[in-house]
Amino acid sequence: MEGIGRYSAAVYRLGQSIFNSKLKDLDISSGQYDFFLVIAKNEGINQKELGEWLYVEKSTTAKAVRQLETKGYICKKQVKKDKRYSSLYLTEKGREAASVVESVFNEMLDVYSKDIPENVIEDNISVLKKVINNLQEEKSRYTMSDRLTEDC
Amino acid sequence: MEGIGRYSAAVYRLGQSIFNSKLKDLDISSGQYDFFLVIAKNEGINQKELGEWLYVEKSTTAKAVRQLETKGYICKKQVKKDKRYSSLYLTEKGREAASVVESVFNEMLDVYSKDIPENVIEDNISVLKKVINNLQEEKSRYTMSDRLTEDC
DNA sequence: AAATATTAGTTGACAATGAAACTAATATTT
DNA sequence: AAATATTAGTTTCATTGTCAACTAATATTT
Numbered sequence: 026m027e028g029i030g031r032y033s034a035a036v037y038r039l040g041q042s043i044f045n046s047k048l049k050d051l052d053i054s055s056g057q058y059d060f061f062l063v064i065a066k067n068e069g070i071n072q073k074e075l076g077e078w079l080y081v082e083k084s085t086t087a088k089a090v091r092q093l094e095t096k097g098y099i100c101k102k103q104v105k106k107d108k109r110y111s112s113l114y115l116t117e118k119g120r121e122a123a124s125v126v127e128s129v130f131n132e133m134l135d136v137y138s139k140d141i142p143e144n145v146i147e148d149n150i151s152v153l154k155k156v157i158n159n160l161q162e163e164k165s166r167y168t169m170s171d172r173l174t175e176d177c
Numbered sequence: 178m179e180g181i182g183r184y185s186a187a188v189y190r191l192g193q194s195i196f197n198s199k200l201k202d203l204d205i206s207s208g209q210y211d212f213f214l215v216i217a218k219n220e221g222i223n224q225k226e227l228g229e230w231l232y233v234e235k236s237t238t239a240k241a242v243r244q245l246e247t248k249g250y251i252c253k254k255q256v257k258k259d260k261r262y263s264s265l266y267l268t269e270k271g272r273e274a275a276s277v278v279e280s281v282f283n284e285m286l287d288v289y290s291k292d293i294p295e296n297v298i299e300d301n302i303s304v305l306k307k308v309i310n311n312l313q314e315e316k317s318r319y320t321m322s323d324r325l326t327e328d329c
Numbered sequence: 330a331a332a333t334a335t336t337a338g339t340t341g342a343c344a345a346t347g348a349a350a351c352t353a354a355t356a357t358t359t
Numbered sequence: 360a361a362a363t364a365t366t367a368g369t370t371t372c373a374t375t376g377t378c379a380a381c382t383a384a385t386a387t388t389t
Contacts, residue, residue, distance in 0.1 A: 028282075029298065031211065032305035033188035035232035039312035040182045041345085042377070046319040056345045080187035082347050087369055089345090104207050109354050109367040130180075137181050139311045142289065145304060146181065150302045152293060153184035158364060159291045160191035167198040188351065193375085225337060237376055239339055260386050261337040265370050334387065339380105346375080357364070 029156060036137075043136065047129050051122065052096055058126055060089040064099055065123045069112045071104070080157065098122055179310060188289075195288065199281045203274065204248055206226055210278055212241040216251055217275040221264045223256070232309065 041055040048054060053061055063078055064070060070078075076086035090113065092097045104110040115123065128133035138146045189270055193207040196317055200206060216222060222230075228238035242265065245251045250271035256262040267275060290298045 028286065029188065029302060029305070030285065031231065032302055032309060033192070035309050036181065036305060036312065037189040038183035039232065039309065039316055040185070043312060043316050043319065045377085046316075054344070065325060067302045071367080079183065080191065083368065084348080084370080085346055091369090102332090107355070107367090111368080119279075130308040133182065135313045135371070136311055137308050141304060141307055147377095149301055149304045150181060150184055151187060152297060153181070155293055156289050157184060157187050159189065159288055159293075160188065160195060163288045164191055164195050164198075167195065190346075197347085197374095206374075223337080234377055235338065236340080236378075239337095240376085243339090259385070264336080301347090330389105332387100332389075334385100336385075337383090339382075341380090342378090344375105346373105346379080348372090348374105349370100351370075352374105353366100353389085354368105355364100355366075357362100358362105359362075 033153070040133065040137070044129070044133065048126070049133065051125060053093075053098070053122065053126060057089050057093055058130070060086070061093055061098060061119070061123070061126060063129060064093075064113045065115055065119070065127070068114050071110045071112055073110070075113065080161075093119075185305070192285065192289070196281070196285065199279070199284065203252070203277060205274065205278060209245055210282070211240050212238065213245055213250060213271070213275070213278060214282060216245075216265045217267055217271070217279070220266050223262045225262070225266055227265065230314075245271075300324075 044055040044058060048058065059079055062073060063075055067074075072083065072090055075090070076083050079086075079170045090099070090101070094101060097116055099113055100116050101111040101113055104112055196207040196210060200210065211231055212227060215227055219226075224235065224238045224242055227242070228235050231238075242251070242253070246253060249268055251265055252268050253263040253265055256264055
């Protein structure tokens with residue numbers, strides 16, 4: 026058998042590259058657009074949830090969020106009940122940009138799935154989700170290894 | 178519909194992360210192991226072929242190859258008939274490391290595909306290949322755009 | 330044969346990302 | 360209530376990767 030890893034990697038990198046080409050005019054690049062879109066569709070979301078949704082580390086989320094904030098697309102509001110959290114919202118500028126980014130995103134969906142039946146894509150996604158679960162389990166096994174090796 | 182891109186990205190990054198944990202002792206890291214393995218299984222291969230196989234840019238290949246060379250795992254031999262090419266071979270040290278890296282790679286294959294039937298994985302890979310083709314076509318459309326916009 | 334294209338590989342600048350150590354806030358234990 | 364642990368987010372550093380401009384070698388055109 027031969028690696029799902031290699032092909033996923035290719036899909037990821039090619040996708041990033043094309044996104045950057047398509048978004049060249051806008052000042053939102055491949056490292057930010059998905060954070061941006063998730064915030065746009067889930068205003069009020071916090072960074073923890075955002076990172077979990079995109080399967081990235083919290084440091085990555087922090088950086089993407091800061092960039093989007095610096096560029097004026099989003100703003101952060103500290104949550105009063107628990108000041109550790111902050112909720113993320115679009116600014117006016119963000120709301121204007123959202124439709125452009127969304128349409129590029131939709132273009133990309135068509136590129137990915139060109140000549141592939143929708144149900145095949147869906148099956149594919151559910152397999153990838155299962156693979157991700159497997160990987161997350163394995164990763165947490167490593168991350169937790171301090172504790173585990175102490176106890177067992 | 179919702180994005181194959183996001184899931185492929187997650188598979189890619191989680192995979193890299195776990196590889197790094199597993200290879201912590203060895204001084205071959207996630208950015209090099211697949212180049213190393215492809216060379217190990219195809220001694221004499223050149224950088225162009227290597228990069229095509231892994232779907233990466235030639236500059237990425239160049240850097241990974243140099244790292245592996247610096248660390249003493251592989252060596253380059255310029256091709257006499259066409260001096261632009263060089264063929265890549267394992268050193269003694271490389272040959273020793275290969276079996277270790279291979280076994281980690283095989284462990285990873287099991288992680289990816291845990292509780293997923295082999296034929297499902299295979300179907301999945303063939304869909305991903307199709308997606309990659311789609312992306313490559315789109316990417317070349319952008320890369321070629323200088324010429325295209327001039328002519329048309 | 331000289332001029333021009335293309336090709337394999339290199340290099341430098343830069344973006345994206347994870348790991349680890351950190352801070353501040355809240356929860357849990359004692 | 361004080362001590363301890365956990366949690367959300369930040370910061371710093373190292374690694375991975377692309378892009379674009381470059382060199383040297385070969386192929387193609389004129």
